[in-house]
Amino acid sequence: MSERQKRRPKARPRITIGLIGFGAFGRLVAAHLGPLFPIFVHDPACGADGQAAAKGVTLCDAATAGACDLVILAMPVPQLSAAIAAIRPHLRPGATVLDVCSVKALPAKIMRAELPDHVDIIGTHPMFGPQSARGGVKGLKIVVCPIRGPGARPLAAYLRKTFGLDAIIATPEEHDREAAMVQGLTHLIAKVLVEMEPLPRNMTTASFDLLLRAVDMVRYDAPEVFYAIERMNPFAPDVRRRFFALAAELAESLEKNGAA
Amino acid sequence: MSERQKRRPKARPRITIGLIGFGAFGRLVAAHLGPLFPIFVHDPACGADGQAAAKGVTLCDAATAGACDLVILAMPVPQLSAAIAAIRPHLRPGATVLDVCSVKALPAKIMRAELPDHVDIIGTHPMFGPQSARGGVKGLKIVVCPIRGPGARPLAAYLRKTFGLDAIIATPEEHDREAAMVQGLTHLIAKVLVEMEPLPRNMTTASFDLLLRAVDMVRYDAPEVFYAIERMNPFAPDVRRRFFALAAELAESLEKNGAA
Known part of the structure; x- marks a missing residue:
């Protein structure tokens, strides 16, 4: 000193x-x-x-x-x-x-x-x-x-x-790795669910009510928020591709197993 | 009487x-x-x-x-x-x-x-x-x-x-129509997220915490519960196909728009 x-x-x-x-x-x-x-x-x-x-x-x-x-x-x-x-x-x-x-x-x-x-x-x-x-x-x-x-x-x-x-x-890298999943997944899921409106609000389960609350917290975010996460987080593309690949895999297995 | x-x-x-x-x-x-x-x-x-x-x-x-x-x-x-x-x-x-x-x-x-x-x-x-x-x-x-x-x-x-x-x-039909979305979407999303484990538990947002709670409520359900919803609810296949189609559409638009 x-x-x-x-x-x-x-x-x-x-x-x-x-x-x-x-x-x-x-x-x-x-x-x-x-x-x-x-x-x-x-x-x-x-x-x-x-x-x-x-x-x-x-x-x-x-x-x-x-x-x-x-x-x-x-x-x-x-x-x-x-x-x-x-x-x-x-x-x-x-x-x-x-x-x-x-x-x-x-x-x-x-x-x-x-x-x-x-x-x-x-x-x-x-x-x-x-x-x-x-x-x-x-x-x-x-x-x-x-x-x-x-x-x-x-x-x-x-x-x-x-x-x-x-x-x-x-560190910035530690942050971006976690945030790619945290924000990436939240926004991807919210985007898909909002496209499916009207979503049920009456005969719901506790877990679906939680999903709705999660969606409602981000659905009015400016579009730039979503695109910023997807464009500027170096780990976002990988998270996004894994999410969509797993969704496609699940879709295929459900069709193949003769689900109604 | x-x-x-x-x-x-x-x-x-x-x-x-x-x-x-x-x-x-x-x-x-x-x-x-x-x-x-x-x-x-x-x-x-x-x-x-x-x-x-x-x-x-x-x-x-x-x-x-x-x-x-x-x-x-x-x-x-x-x-x-x-x-x-x-x-x-x-x-x-x-x-x-x-x-x-x-x-x-x-x-x-x-x-x-x-x-x-x-x-x-x-x-x-x-x-x-x-x-x-x-x-x-x-x-x-x-x-x-x-x-x-x-x-x-x-x-x-x-x-x-x-x-x-x-x-x-x-009516049974009114129920099945709503439940196809309520239970179908919850389980589809949970199934995909569980496949992405380890999910972040540290640097999370309030909305992601809600997603995690929703997933945790259904992830240990017997596999029959998921397949029963998908096989026996007459409205489930349509919900499932819409969900996967919208996900694929979003995936494509993100790739096309040159998101990172």
Whole structure:
């Protein structure tokens, strides 16, 4: 510890948060972190007035948001590079940048390549959305991937302590391997079942009711969510092909065995 | 009403129940009805001693079980005809016979054809098993199909009042049409997912956890349950073909759109 740090008073200046992107998930982040930290939101799609309504949130330009202690990138993977380019000149040495994308290997690669060496990087995937977080985030899962610097474990500990989140430390590859099944299978099954509507809601079993609830949680997700999982998770094609191959095999065996 | 009936005292003799078949579901029936009615169980597979353990239950021959006021047939569809043949000579005029098979049109046809005209017939499908009824049957669903005679509605009312069951009156065809989707889809999806084990249990979403719970409720069902649904529900082949066709269509569109 340097002499200067030792002399610093205990009450540290409050951490500032820059939030780039104010879509559905950005708003959820602002709702939970807004009461605890000053949040500076930059979203090219928001007028300086219009959406400023969110409590404890200041709309600002890329320079102000990019100069915060912690910068959260809350946009789909395809917009990540443009967002990084906008804040890059303003990032301060020692700041931490994190993303919230639902795949982790590709954003890690992009952030490592395109963010300056003087910032730390953490990948996160909150495994919930505005829908599943409606009743609060306690007990919900978030995956935290160390990418550059030592911040991932303290962040995970903070999220557990402050929000009761089930924070899981993993590498981007470990995450993507599991998420390919978790999200890939959920969305594939939901897509097929939604095509079969009207689904029964009356003479149902307990297990079918659970299936319906699972489908209802993802059926209104933006189509980009599904295509992002299928296109940007390197393990998704294998999961998808195995699922469809097993389905075809089962179909064939049922026809062959003379099922009615 | 005859003179003799008018003179009968108000306290009617207790209804006796004959239970043919003492497998997993027969035992569940005995556990719930045993404390309320004398139950006479006939199962060729049970020695007169061995399984008699169940409380309030008397093991007996086909003649005694078949002579009860209410005779419950608790066996898979393929064994229905043999069970009817065994009790047929002993059925008393005015008795009611009901089945608990998970399809309804085929058992209705068999019972109508093979049971004597002097008994009433009700089809039932308790849409739960020992697994889902572990925490009690209150709120669980049972479909009740009038087949012959006026007993179905009073039975449904009794099951609602006494056990809190959600008793749904339907024709066998209405039941089979819904059940083909409810049970067909649950089992098809479960079969494919079980083949994909090990499934993730760590970095999961709320919707995937619901899928896993649905799978876990049916994965240990006897293989006959799955094949019975697929073979004996006249609507199952159409549901199955639509499901697999939609899956194949989705697979193709994902490959074509150059998803990773």
